[in-house]
Amino acid sequence: MTDVLTVRETPISLQHPDRLYIDGSWVAPAGASTLEVIDATTEESFYRIAETTPQDMDAAIAAARHAFDHSPWPFLEPRERAEYLRKLAAGLRARSEEAATFWTRQTGPTFRMAVGSISRVPNLFEYYADLAETYPWETLDTPEFAAFGAVVNEPVGVVGAIVPWNTPLSLAAYKIAPALLAGCTIVLKAPPEAPGELYILAEIAHEIGLPAGVLNVVNGHRTVSEQLVRDPRVDKIAFTGSSAVGRQIAATAGGRLARYTLELGGKSAAVLLDDYDLSAAAASISQQECSLNGQVCMSLTRVIVSKHRHDEFVDALASTFGSVKVGDPFDPETQLGPLALAKQQQSVLGYIQQGIADGARLVTGGKRPAHLDRGYFVEPTVFGNVDNRSTIAQEELFGPVISVIPAENEEHAIELANDTQYGLNNAVFTNDNDRAYQVARRLRSGTVGHNGFKTDTRMGFGGFKQSGVGREGGIQGVAPYLESKTVLLDGTPTRFQ
Known part of the structure; x- marks a missing residue:
């Protein structure tokens, strides 16, 4: 390197x-x-x-x-x-x-x-x-x-x-x-x-x-x-x-x-079915959100999980994403670099404040990292108990911010995933290949991945x-x-x- x-x-x-x-x-x-x-x-x-x-x-x-x-x-x-x-x-x-x-x-x-x-x-x-x-x-x-x-x-x-x-x-x-x-x-x-x-x-x-x-x-x-x-x-x-x-x-x-x-643009959802390990899902979602520091239109920034598993998943995600190392992008140990522009940093920080004002629970992050006094950095941020109709769940933030949304059941989770003006990318997390395909066919997006952020541009990509x-x-x-x-x-x- x-x-x-x-x-x-x-x-x-x-x-x-x-x-x-x-x-x-x-x-x-x-x-x-x-x-x-x-x-x-x-x-x-x-x-x-x-x-x-x-x-x-x-x-x-x-x-x-x-x-x-x-x-x-x-x-x-x-x-x-x-x-x-x-x-x-x-x-x-x-x-x-x-x-x-x-x-x-x-x-x-x-x-x-x-x-x-x-x-x-x-x-x-x-x-x-x-x-x-x-x-x-x-x-x-x-x-x-x-x-x-x-x-x-x-x-x-x-x-x-x-x-x-x-x-x-x-x-x-x-x-x-x-x-x-x-x-x-x-x-x-x-x-x-x-x-x-x-x-x-x-x-x-x-x-x-x-x-x-x-x-x-x-x-x-x-x-x-x-x-x-x-x-x-x-x-x-x-x-x-x-x-x-x-x-x-x-x-x-x-x-x-x-x-x-x-x-x-996109506001892509990760739909977690009840048979999938929450720690594995948290690790996968945290890793993909580090890609380009969240400045990816296909990023899985909405995570929809059954409400009885919501708190456990939020804790797992906060632990993995919150421990990501933020710093100089040329440092081999860095996992998350800065945003591209000063105005983008201010935009993302503004969305975070809007999320708090709208009643979502800020679990980790939410600020500029204290140890970095230069650069357009934003801490890896996780919100829990997010209302799917709120601003942070509906608008494209283009930064390292993940919203976790509770669902009543699988049917409700699919409904929430589709309840957006966007339709670029989604993912379904399950150990059952048949269920994965059935849910994928019901998600209204140009790409659907299985158990993580997936795209194959040789197969084409674009949005609904x-x-x-x-x-x-x-x-x-x-x-x-x-x-x-x-x-x-x-x-x-x-x-x-």
């Missing part, structure tokens, strides 16, 4: 923090303003990058539009585009620890977790590269009124990809990899709070000779994001972020009939209700970047003979 002091003393390695990646070149921005990126642990300035202006965003969109309409990129064979995905994978693999350093300093995950997570991102690009040979790009049919018929899948066009600060590289990869495979061109809007890993991705794209305009990487706040969503030259928006912003994007994109996929529209990952993740076309001919083309 890299030494804490060594990492903190290592200068940033971005080649062009003063520029934007547009049309295959690192170009100077139209304005002089910059964005300051803060180290979440020290609260000190990490680095600055040039801020994208509306003029810069216009140039990026124009570059992507021109590359789609006037370059060979959309018409290459999928296996030809797949070679670029493999090169991107190799470049990311070579710079994975560097990208993990950016992620840890910007957003706060433990360095161990960041290295492990980012090391899997190249696999995603390779997965989609492999799909080039097996995806049904062309399907023959027997038409009623023609000699030859085929349904062909073609790229949807220019994609505007917008990702948040919590896991920017992996979330971008789930958009970029299938979009590139499909033949789309992309404007990637990096989060202003955590752009470093995506600038590394742009550097790799440049080094491997990805054709000009195919991938453009910019940054910025709400103004340029809205510009990207509104622009009629952009055929599809791929967004990950809050449900509130997702609703605005859906309204804007729907107004011009643009395509969109939305991976939004206000947790999103569409799916990312797996073979399902290609379809949103394609349009199907029916071709009817009087004779059979040579390639199909």
